Amino acid sequence: MSNLPAPAPRFLIVETGLPIAPMRRHGDFAHWIRVAGGLHRDESPSVNVEAGAPLPGHAGLAGVIVSGSGAMVSDRLEWSERCAAWLASAARAGVPIMGICYGHQLLAHALGGEVGDHPGGREMGTMEIVLDPAAADDPLLGAMPARFDAQLTHVQSVLRLPEGAVALARSAHEPVQAFRWGDAAWGVQFHPEFSATHMRGYIRARRTALMRESLDADALLRGVGAAPQGRRVLRRFVHHARTLARA
Numbered sequence: 001m002s003n004l005p006a007p008a009p010r011f012l013i014v015e016t017g018l019p020i021a022p023m024r025r026h027g028d029f030a031h032w033i034r035v036a037g038g039l040h041r042d043e044s045p046s047v048n049v050e051a052g053a054p055l056p057g058h059a060g061l062a063g064v065i066v067s068g069s070g071a072m073v074s075d076r077l078e079w080s081e082r083c084a085a086w087l088a089s090a091a092r093a094g095v096p097i098m099g100i101c102y103g104h105q106l107l108a109h110a111l112g113g114e115v116g117d118h119p120g121g122r123e124m125g126t127m128e129i130v131l132d133p134a135a136a137d138d139p140l141l142g143a144m145p146a147r148f149d150a151q152l153t154h155v156q157s158v159l160r161l162p163e164g165a166v167a168l169a170r171s172a173h174e175p176v177q178a179f180r181w182g183d184a185a186w187g188v189q190f191h192p193e194f195s196a197t198h199m200r201g202y203i204r205a206r207r208t209a210l211m212r213e214s215l216d217a218d219a220l221l222r223g224v225g226a227a228p229q230g231r232r233v234l235r236r237f238v239h240h241a242r243t244l245a246r247a
Contacts (some may be wrong), residue, residue, distance in 0.1 A: 010142070011039060011241070013046040013060050014083065016102050017069030019210040023201045028214075029067035033100075036193040037065070037234045049079050056088045063241030065234075067101025067190060072156055073105045073115040080126040084110035087192070096184040096241035098234065101154055104187030111162035111181055118157040122213055123173045124206065124218040126227055127152050128198060129190060135168040140186060141178060150177075150190035152229030157189065178233075183207045186246070192234035199224045 013030045024033070030046035033039070037118060047053045050069065058064065068088065088110040091097055099107035105115040127213075131148045135141040158176045161167060169178035169188075178188045202222050203210070210217045 004220050008246065010061060011044040011063045011065060011238070012056070012058075013044055014050040014064060014066045014103070015046050015050065016067050016083065016106065017050045017071055018048075018078070018196075019049045020070070020202060020205045022205050023198060026198065026201075032193040032198065033065055033067065036231050037238055039238060049083045052079060056083070057225045058086070058090040058093060058095050060170065060199065061090075062245035063098070064090060065237070066097070066106060067193075067203065067215035068101035068103065070100065073109050074117070074156060080106065084138075087111075091181060091185040093131040094182070094184055096237070096244060098237045099185075099187040100193065100234075101191055102188060104189050105156055105158055107181070107185060107187045108165070108176075108179065110160055111165065111185075113158055113162035113165065113233070114157050114160035115156055115160070118119040118174065118211060120173055122153075122210070122215065123171070124153045124203060124210070124215070126150070126196070126224045127171050127173070128167075129169050129177050129194055129230070131169050132167050135178075138168055139178060139240050140180075140233055141168050143236070144233065145229060149225060149227045150192065151196075151224075151227050152190050153157075153193035153199075153202050154189060169217045185210045186237065188233060190230055192232075194227070196226050 013033055014020045015029050109115045126149050131146050165181040167179050171177050180186050207217045
């Protein structure tokens, strides 16, 4: 009998885009997710579906994490729809999934929900997330404070959850900041992988758009702060998925 330790369960990071150009000096989304989630590179390969990379089989994966993107789910781009079909198959097979921002919206779309422009426009900055009652016994959010800060930047939202999904959190602007579908698939509209540095960089890069939308970039910059509890959600997903893989 071999005394070698069992290999670490493998996570797949699905990249649906790249960070905005000024922030790429800090690495790609896969790097940000690994750092925030406590993942080693050798246990968390990435695949950039926006660039046309094929998705592997999902059998044997400990978990899947889907990144944010500058694309829009409602545009139904070929690579995005291909990824949506893959996510639906993986979710129905019980593979643990966490979708972040675009990934959150894409997962909802893949499972039959509706995604589109938020009626109230853009949400950006360090914002307060409020847990819904259904989060009380959730494996990821159940141990979180009832209110916590997270980093946000989005103009589209989950307008209608897929059948069987449960809303878990909201903000003053966004009624679906997090949801769970089944026992092992989650979407979070906020960015647990963003640091305050990432958030400030995004606000600065979007200054012209914010001005056009009558939003005060300087006020948003002043409001940026650390959001360690938001990052904790990603770490809880990694821990939960590892536990399931080793069971």
